[in-house]
Amino acid sequence: MAVILLTIVFSILCFAARYSPAQTSMELTRWREFSYARQSNQLGSRVTAVTGLQRAGFIMLGDGEFARLWSSTVHTTSPEGKEFYQGFAMYDFNDGSSILAKVDVSGEPQGKQVGTIVFLSGTKRFKGITGRGTISSWMPAQWDMYGEVEASYSVSPQQ
Secondary structure (H helix, E strand, O other), X not given: OHHHHHHHHHHHHHHHHHOOOOOOOOEEXXXXXXXXXXEXXXXXXXXXXXXXXXXXXXXXXXXXXXXXXXXXXXXXXXXXXXXXXXEXXXXXEXXXXXXXXXEEEEEOOOOOEEEEEEEXXXXXXXXXXXXXXXXEEEEEEOOEEEEEXXXXXXXOOOO
């Protein structure tokens, strides 16, 4: 009797999983990004330094595809010397597709900074994108940035 019950439960779970909307395949992507500050606005305080940055640059994906990068971030340096930046990035591809992502990164000034990237929305081939990954970045000169991204994402099927 227990074997029959387990078989029925297993069959129901397999059937439900087969038709689940969450069954879109995940893709892994890696890219390198290079950007510079087009504009910076510094806010001083007694506690911390806060700088708003408008950044531009490009990314190069592992398959050789390029995209333009535009971002708006807020950089904060804590009294203890730790650096943080949070904000949004837009990646525009040559075919007219775009990805909007949110970044949240922290680390040592003049050193490696690590955080997360979350895909919020997309257009054309990235319409319905969801996913997240890791971003590692370095600033070799003030506000010039090199970053490496590794992320998993899925795109909802086009209707």
